[in-house]
Amino acid sequence: MAYLIPELIRKKRDGESLDDDEIRDFISGVTAGTVADYQIAAMLMAVYLQGLDHRELATWADAMLHSGDVLDLSSIDRVKVDKHSTGGVGDKLSLPLAPAVAACGLAVPMVSGRGLGHTGGTLDKHEAIPGFQVEIETERFVRIVDQVGASIIGQTARIAPADRVLYGMRDVTATVESIPLIASSIMSKKLAEGIDGLVLDVKLGSGAFMKTHERAVELATALKAIGEAAGKRVTAVISAMDEPIGTRVGNALEVEEAIAVLRGEGPADTRQLTTQLGAEMLLCGDACTSPEDGIARIAAVLDDGSALDIFRRMVEAQDGDPRVVDDPRAVLPRGRGRSSVKAPASGTVQSIAADEIGNAALLLGAGRRRKEDRVDPGVGIVIHKQRGDAVEAGEPLVDLIHNDHGVDEARERILAAYDVDLQPINTSTQAASRVLEVLR
């Protein structure tokens, strides 16, 4: 079926639905390189402005998924689940979640891209552990998932190649913030993992890509629809991303916090999110009877050391230095400089703008502006004062862990991020869960 590409663009431009065959033809042309760049761009803009209905979206994502390889994990007996987050500042949840969920009897095969962001992605965070290899053979990855219960591998060029083309085009054509394009991009890669169930953590707030509740629900719904059309069990969680998560932002620093959580310690908010998201992953994999049961199970494997043990075996299996588990500070890279940002006045921390904390981390070198940028694993931010904390003028709000550059600009961002005021803060709000809504 050779459709004329301009005719497909016209249909979408005029708000009509594309047939399944038309969508598959378009995506296979994108993959094969027979659709010109300018035609892809015109189609992306038409999709941006006219949308895709549920059936179109499911087909579009499925066509992208099948533009490349789909992992065959059928040799692994356990139920396979994963989690994907739309990205937040200080979001290191995948690190404790994978071993914790594996400790509860499920398998967690993580395939991760690098992407852009304030700090590195899950891949970069694992790579902050000396020796840790993410570019491993698929066979080895499958073996580690089978034997250890969890493993992480870098996304290869053979996974969803159509997404690679579209993703690269969206940034330069102002078609990034489109729900169907975001949803199909995420799901085409996640479904390539060959999983049975998936928990999607859709971040909402000033530090997230989705700024309004409506948009977050729209994205969650689209993601769920694609996954369910593909026969997967999918839960979408909408969680607050106004304040950074936990007290460490930056790659090695986040590994440190993740290990603390795996020891049954760590900041309360990070632990709470780990148990809640972990419970949803267990529910997806039929490994618990209720959210409360799931939370209890995750809490148990964090507290009894079994999650930490799986993490240690996973690090070892991927050539990382396993001593990181016992003494992270001695093993992880760390910026040479440490510089406090002090509170200019006394009061209570009313809010911390997550996006400004993220910008500060980016300025220090923790993230990527462009695909080709290198991440500095050792830099980042140690947060001393979280939302609701009392602070005296001159006390450190955060410490910047840095190397050669970005300190002055990062300091400005930190001061802009903190809102300290004399009025007291409602502690019930402070202690509230970040999980705002769960779409099971």
Next chain:
Amino acid sequence: MAYLIPELIRKKRDGESLDDDEIRDFISGVTAGTVADYQIAAMLMAVYLQGLDHRELATWADAMLHSGDVLDLSSIDRVKVDKHSTGGVGDKLSLPLAPAVAACGLAVPMVSGRGLGHTGGTLDKHEAIPGFQVEIETERFVRIVDQVGASIIGQTARIAPADRVLYGMRDVTATVESIPLIASSIMSKKLAEGIDGLVLDVKLGSGAFMKTHERAVELATALKAIGEAAGKRVTAVISAMDEPIGTRVGNALEVEEAIAVLRGEGPADTRQLTTQLGAEMLLCGDACTSPEDGIARIAAVLDDGSALDIFRRMVEAQDGDPRVVDDPRAVLPRGRGRSSVKAPASGTVQSIAADEIGNAALLLGAGRRRKEDRVDPGVGIVIHKQRGDAVEAGEPLVDLIHNDHGVDEARERILAAYDVDLQPINTSTQAASRVLEVLR
């Protein structure tokens, strides 16, 4: 001012207005080749779906105009006017209009592109005259306009190069049918002629690009707004394009009909349109006192041979065979075959679908499907039965003038075009002017 192109695309995508500087930056980047094809495509789709307001449109067209050369006709004393038609089947009006208007004292400098269509453009029609050169030096063109009163030249690569890029992109990205893109494309080229006034003939109907009155008015208004923002006197005429114009369709055949009109003869509808459009051109150039006065002046120069004389001098000045004026049939190329399409039943011609007549001419080789196609000047259609004419079964409706191919398919198109029925037709409708509306 180096704007980030994705930011400009985003603004338009979100329905915001682009600043003048932003538009000029975008168009100059298009001209210089620094804006990538896919970014042009995304912007075109965003403009297609979000539109341009009047100020943006005027700036966009002006930026396209000044992306290249603007003819300097200041050495010519006479007021300079031109006419542009959005294109219709059998529309040969430029051929009699230019000499007729010149005979009334104005100058008509025509710069014409080739474009696509059922039959060739004005350029191709002139080229059907043996020897006629349209690729002439600008200096020579200006001299002919000055001395003869009218001349035609092919659009060079130096006229509105930004339009060349955008025009080439629109067809393959399904962004052709956009009022602001159509209007700015037309006006950037017409204003490059260095004229004082312009009459725009916006065709409306089944055989035209604009199918609804609303769209035609929208285009007419956009064209007028651009021209007036550039300080030109602009009149937009909306004229009916349901039936083909006159009785000859095809390049040499249309020259023949044009010469008949220049002799004071020719089909009534072609003559009427010539006098009406000519009157509007005279009004634009202050060469008559009212539309009625203008019509009378044009009729006079058609009837007294002075328009024909100017046409003869123009043909001669551009190396064409001037004998075409006295004996067109002996000089013009003509397809080797002639084949009648006969009426299958008796009755009155209720309507003739102009687009199907156009398709028939295209099948015979009179027009271009693709830019690189060659036009066959000698083929086309001679219409024997116009709307309202009585016809007996077996009488010829049209004759196909053809060479080697397309006859059978063209015959089918002709039969599909004609609606012959026993019911009588309202002759007042039949005699009505094609001019539906004039926006002065």
